[in-house]
Amino acid sequence: MENPNPILTAVIMAGGKGERFWPKSRIRCPKQFLSLTGDGETMLQKTFQRISGFVEPAHIFIVTNGEYMPLVREQLPDVPEENLLAEPAPRNTAPCISLAAAVIAKRYGDATMIVLPADHLVRHEEICADVLLRAASAAAETDSLVTIGITPTYPETGYGYIAFSRAKNLPRGVYHVESFKEKPDIETARSYVNSGDYLWNSGMFVWKTNVFLDAVRKYLPAAYEITEELQSACDTPDFENVLQKRFPDMPSISVDFGILEKAERICTIPGSFGWDDVGSWPALRRVAKTDTNGNYRDGDILTIGTKNCVFSGREKLIAAVGLENIVVVDTEDALLVCDIDAAQNIKKITEMLREQGRGELL
Amino acid sequence: MENPNPILTAVIMAGGKGERFWPKSRIRCPKQFLSLTGDGETMLQKTFQRISGFVEPAHIFIVTNGEYMPLVREQLPDVPEENLLAEPAPRNTAPCISLAAAVIAKRYGDATMIVLPADHLVRHEEICADVLLRAASAAAETDSLVTIGITPTYPETGYGYIAFSRAKNLPRGVYHVESFKEKPDIETARSYVNSGDYLWNSGMFVWKTNVFLDAVRKYLPAAYEITEELQSACDTPDFENVLQKRFPDMPSISVDFGILEKAERICTIPGSFGWDDVGSWPALRRVAKTDTNGNYRDGDILTIGTKNCVFSGREKLIAAVGLENIVVVDTEDALLVCDIDAAQNIKKITEMLREQGRGELL
Numbered sequence: 001m002e003n004p005n006p007i008l009t010a011v012i013m014a015g016g017k018g019e020r021f022w023p024k025s026r027i028r029c030p031k032q033f034l035s036l037t038g039d040g041e042t043m044l045q046k047t048f049q050r051i052s053g054f055v056e057p058a059h060i061f062i063v064t065n066g067e068y069m070p071l072v073r074e075q076l077p078d079v080p081e082e083n084l085l086a087e088p089a090p091r092n093t094a095p096c097i098s099l100a101a102a103v104i105a106k107r108y109g110d111a112t113m114i115v116l117p118a119d120h121l122v123r124h125e126e127i128c129a130d131v132l133l134r135a136a137s138a139a140a141e142t143d144s145l146v147t148i149g150i151t152p153t154y155p156e157t158g159y160g161y162i163a164f165s166r167a168k169n170l171p172r173g174v175y176h177v178e179s180f181k182e183k184p185d186i187e188t189a190r191s192y193v194n195s196g197d198y199l200w201n202s203g204m205f206v207w208k209t210n211v212f213l214d215a216v217r218k219y220l221p222a223a224y225e226i227t228e229e230l231q232s233a234c235d236t237p238d239f240e241n242v243l244q245k246r247f248p249d250m251p252s253i254s255v256d257f258g259i260l261e262k263a264e265r266i267c268t269i270p271g272s273f274g275w276d277d278v279g280s281w282p283a284l285r286r287v288a289k290t291d292t293n294g295n296y297r298d299g300d301i302l303t304i305g306t307k308n309c310v311f312s313g314r315e316k317l318i319a320a321v322g323l324e325n326i327v328v329v330d331t332e333d334a335l336l337v338c339d340i341d342a343a344q345n346i347k348k349i350t351e352m353l354r355e356q357g358r359g360e361l362l
Numbered sequence: 363m364e365n366p367n368p369i370l371t372a373v374i375m376a377g378g379k380g381e382r383f384w385p386k387s388r389i390r391c392p393k394q395f396l397s398l399t400g401d402g403e404t405m406l407q408k409t410f411q412r413i414s415g416f417v418e419p420a421h422i423f424i425v426t427n428g429e430y431m432p433l434v435r436e437q438l439p440d441v442p443e444e445n446l447l448a449e450p451a452p453r454n455t456a457p458c459i460s461l462a463a464a465v466i467a468k469r470y471g472d473a474t475m476i477v478l479p480a481d482h483l484v485r486h487e488e489i490c491a492d493v494l495l496r497a498a499s500a501a502a503e504t505d506s507l508v509t510i511g512i513t514p515t516y517p518e519t520g521y522g523y524i525a526f527s528r529a530k531n532l533p534r535g536v537y538h539v540e541s542f543k544e545k546p547d548i549e550t551a552r553s554y555v556n557s558g559d560y561l562w563n564s565g566m567f568v569w570k571t572n573v574f575l576d577a578v579r580k581y582l583p584a585a586y587e588i589t590e591e592l593q594s595a596c597d598t599p600d601f602e603n604v605l606q607k608r609f610p611d612m613p614s615i616s617v618d619f620g621i622l623e624k625a626e627r628i629c630t631i632p633g634s635f636g637w638d639d640v641g642s643w644p645a646l647r648r649v650a651k652t653d654t655n656g657n658y659r660d661g662d663i664l665t666i667g668t669k670n671c672v673f674s675g676r677e678k679l680i681a682a683v684g685l686e687n688i689v690v691v692d693t694e695d696a697l698l699v700c701d702i703d704a705a706q707n708i709k710k711i712t713e714m715l716r717e718q719g720r721g722e723l724l
Contacts, residue, residue, distance in 0.1 A: 023679075023681070302711055302714055302715070304704070304707050304710045304711060304714075305704060305707060313697070316694075316695055316696060316697055317385075317695065317696040317697065317720075317723055318696075318697045318699070319385070319696060319697065319698045319699070319700075319708075319711045320699050320700070321698070321699070321700035321701065321704045321705070321707050321708055321710070321711060322700060322701035322703060322704020322705075322707060323688075323699060323700070323701055324701075326685075326688070326699065328697075328699050330692075330697055332678075333678055333679065334678060334679040334680075334681060335675070335678055335679065335680045335681065335690070335692055335697065336681045336682075336683070337680070337681070337682050337683070337685060337688065337690050337699055338681075338682070338683035338684060338685070339683065339684035339685055339686075341684060342666070342667055342683045342684020343683070343684075345666050345667060345683050345684060346681075346683055348666045348683070349664055349666060349681045349683060352664055352666075353664070358679075361679055
């Protein structure tokens with residue numbers, strides 16, 4: 001507890017491909033840069049607003065793919081240019097966060113980092129802010145890696161789960177993480193939810209840079225070596241060069257699998273603020289406004305005897321007759337019609353297009 | 363049998379609106395002017411070819427809506443201009459055929475008329491031609507109204523049925539019509555098919571002009587009066603004027619309901635030549651080529667786990683995932699996605715568009 005009031009920073013991870021939202025999400029403009037809920041604000045902008053009330057824009061960092069820099073600049077004009085970090089190659093979340101930690105450590109020493117995916121939605125932003133701030137305090141006080149857990153409201157099979165338990169040495173409302181669980185089958189998900197001992201793993205984390213970098217050194221030494229090089233080159237003319245040369249050598253691994261599942265001082269703060277990772281088209285029925293028949297409608301939509309569907313269109317009329325549990329997404333050059341229970345197979349379409357050399361549709 | 367070898371003429375009824383094929387079929391270019399099976403020939407052109415092998419193009423008449431004249435001229439350049447008859451207002455099939463009968467009677471006296479809808483499909487054209495020629499002989503020999511029946515192959519609920527019986531005074535292969543039956547429910551359709559006593563009513567008819575005009579006089583006297591006026595004005599400078607003024611006064615009634623169900627000398631010739639009225643989108647699965655999963659595909663279609671669907675697109679990619687029994691029709695300004703069992707409700711969409719004043723989409 002050498003530094004009880006570290007600078008509060010935030011890292012938004014915005015490098016995802018968003019393939020499960022094809023054909024609206026494209027390689028050149030994936031999910032996080034789209035306004036999927038049809039209210040005009042992109043998911044990245046919503047994420048920025050989520051934290052900009054209590055983290056100065058000068059302390060907010062965006063890690064993304066170089067190709068997306070123009071989109072980030074356009075959508076987030078308040079974030080300083082030097083806080084936009086471009087990964088030369090996608091290497092999953094552990095290297096992504098290591099890069100941000102290197103830059104933040106170089107500039108601010110042992111700062112607190114709130115780490116957020118750019119493509120989640122939150123209904124109750126104020127409650128979310130309070131949970132993140134409590135997590136920041138806990139991270140500073142306890143020198144732990146803090147994950148934000150979400151109190152589950154139904155047995156979702158698309159999320160990972162956190163087994164948690166009370167621990168005497170932790171502040172009130174902060175719990176010990178027993179283990180992380182992969183996405184369960186429906187039976188297991190039901191037992192998790194019924195037991196009361198599990199939270200959803202939100203993919204939002206809070207920790208101090210030194211605590212995180214110590215964990216990288218311990219569990220991902222190959223990544224740590226490169227992270228050290230990045231940190232020493234940061235804010236020197238050499239940085240871009242070192243980043244281009246060394247970042248691609250990072251192991252491609254998630255922070256969950258590479259660090260959190262192995263680390264010892266992990267705790268979780270349960271939150272309940274209408275969080276959703278909006279993992280695929282059907283999720284829009286949960287997170288956005290639906291009509292009285294449970295249909296999500298974005299566009300010029302006419303329905304007859306149609307329920308629990310998702311419609312995402314443009315100017316063109318979409319007429320739906322007698323449909324149930326169907327996703328219809330119309331774009332300029334591609335139309336998707338998908339049964340909601342088969343939404344996980346949308347990526348097979350993008351794989352087929354890749355194999356057929358039809359990259360212009362990806 | 364005063365005229366055993368009358369001139370053989372044909373009348374193609376091409377005035378339908380084809381609303382059940384919305385959004386590809388539009389008021390300005392309905393079903394009969396489209397190539398729904400994707401082979402480049404329109405249904406009207408196929409119908410013309412069906413008969414032009416044994417009826418001279420100079421003896422083939424097209425009755426349609428004035429608005430469609432340019433389409434008819436473009437698609438059937440071999441039919442003489444004076445054989446294109448434009449109804450000033452749609453008045454169902456009895457007035458449509460009366461108009462044609464008036465013109466044919468004026469020009470050729472007691473000719474034989476083969477009457478065909480412009481929007482049916484036939485798989486075995488040669489067999490169809492033989493049946494029509496046998497019907498022409500029977501119509502000339504017996505002074506009857508001859509309907510072409512189709513030996514049913516399954517209990518279709520979308521067709522009307524003909525109850526038939528053997529009659530000693532008719533030539534071999536020609537049967538007496540007991541009665542016409544409206545579209546049955548599935549139970550009734552099954553009993554019809556199993557009994558062996560019923561045929562599908564194809565909507566194709568053969569008769570001599572005098573026999574038909576006698577029946578109009580007897581059963582639709584109001585229509586007969588106008589038909590006589592049309593006949594006497596035909597091929598005079600006054601014809602267009604009489605047509606415009608008098609045709610709209612015709613009762614709007616089908617030939618089945620207005621004449622055939624009441625007339626006495628009705629007989630039927632059963633045919634079996636892969637006939638289909640292609641009444642709605644799902645019918646394309648019966649009449650056109652499908653893939654190994656039973657999907658009809660017209661356009662750039664990619665499917666994953668998808669069966670028994672109908673896809674009609676354009677250049678744009680249509681990706682289908684996990685679908686079963688779904689119709690997807692993509693056009694420039696409207697997209698239809700419809701459960702096959704709800705296809706009869708497509709007209710509710712066009713009704714809604716009409717109510718909303720969105721005529722440009724009809």
